[in-house]
Amino acid sequence: MFRFVFAILLGFISFQSSADDRKLEFILKDGPQVLFEKTVGIDQMQASAAQRSLSFQSPVYNKPMAYEGLSFKDVASQAGVDFSKVEEIKFVALDGFVATWSKGTTKSPLIVVTGEQGTGGKFTDIGEGKETLNPGPFYVMTTDPKEYNNWIWPFQVYKIELNYQAPKPDYYPSGAEDKPVIMAGYNAFKSTCISCHSINLEGGDIGPELNIPKNITEYRDIEYLKAFIKNPNSYRAKSRMLTFEHLSDQQLNELIEYMAYMGSLKMLDKINE
Ligand code: HEC
Structure with missing residues (x-):
């Protein structure tokens, strides 16, 4: 329900203003310590990050899809992140879905997808469970679509938490390192x-x-x-x-x-x- 209200709200906001005012929140940490928190607007991202386009058979819509986006590494660097030091990233979606990415999770680079090709930054609704929702403001994908099986692309991403360390989570299987x-x-x-x-x-x-x-x-x-x-x-x-x-x-x-x-x-x- 909450997610649905949010989708309507977002739809309303984007309908109201013609300018693209989407933005991403960045939090950079070194272990538990927060180094900075900042918000970066889409204009700022587009000004310096390399453009990327992607087309593939979508496992979500079950048909060919074409997207445009920006190199994630560039977007992160522009926000002030030293990408070579990043050990773990959490992509947070509006409904609480958190996609955790660590070094080695994917082999191909990440892309901040800004919209479907030729739509000026729009996305087609997705049916999820018994609801329908819009994947905006941003989708995060990999350049190699086959990697979808190893890491589920998060959509509705509004916040990105990067960490220069990868602390052991409470779901870590301590004592099983040799198994x-x-x-x-x-x-x-x-x-x-x-x-x-x-x-x-x-x-x-x-x-x-x-x-x-x-x-x-x-x-x-x-x-x-x-x-x-x-x-x-x-x-x-x-x-x-x-x-x-x-x-x-x-x-x-x-x-x-x-x-x-x-x-x-x-x-x-x-x-x-
Ligand atoms: C998109 C979210 C999502 C992902 C990703 C996901 N699950 Fe689930 N999982 C659910 C939901 C929601 C339910 C409750 C299912 C329902 O009632 O239809 C569930 C139920 C389950 C259950 C309980 C079944 C039962 O009868 O009690 C298990 C076990 C499970 N998931 C394992 C996994 C495993 C293993 C993975 C990874 C391969 C996974 N899930 C990935 C959302 C997810």
Whole structure:
């Protein structure tokens, strides 16, 4: 509901003024310390960042789409960020979706997408779950569309938090560093699932918490979890969870091993905080 009201509000604002007054908030941190917070307008970004265009078969609209945008690295540098020192980025969307990107998450560069080609900065609405919403103000994509399977592009991005350090989150599987299956599951969970789900109450809140008080593997069986993760719509019509048909049995096992392992690291005290 909240998200829907926001979409209407944004539509109203952009309808009212013909000038493009979209902007992005930047927060730069070094570990927990905030180095600066600032807001950069689209005019300022367009003045110095390299232009990029992208066309591909969209996994979201299921048809060919063409976009225009700006090199993310340029946009960040212009905001005063030393991009070579960045270890982690959180792209925050209007509804609370947080896409976490770390060095190695994607191989191709990131792009701040400013609109569909030839529309002067507009986007076509997307059906999400039982709602329809507009992806503006900004979409963030990678130049190689195939990477969508490793990192879900965030839309409705209005805030970007960059950090020169990558602190260990509460969903980190401490003690599993020598277990490659669990670590692979952790990395996959971090790039594709944490934006909607929390573990130990850290992560997004579009989907349910998966560890406390009960770990998901304590009350759902493995075969069900595999089938559900691959295609939630086969259980619940118009689920807001995306489908992950491309995941192999091995990748699903890694995700489940990771989730199960987190059951040994429950942070139950956080429930009453
Ligand atoms: C776009 C947001 C989103 C993403 C990304 C997402 N989920 Fe979900 N997930 C949800 C929502 C919403 C639900 C509740 C589903 C419903 O009721 O239709 C859910 C439910 C679940 C459940 C609970 C099923 C049950 O029966 O209780 C599991 C397990 C799960 N997701 C795992 C994952 C895994 C693993 C990933 C990454 C591969 C993932 N999710 C990615 C939104 C998401």
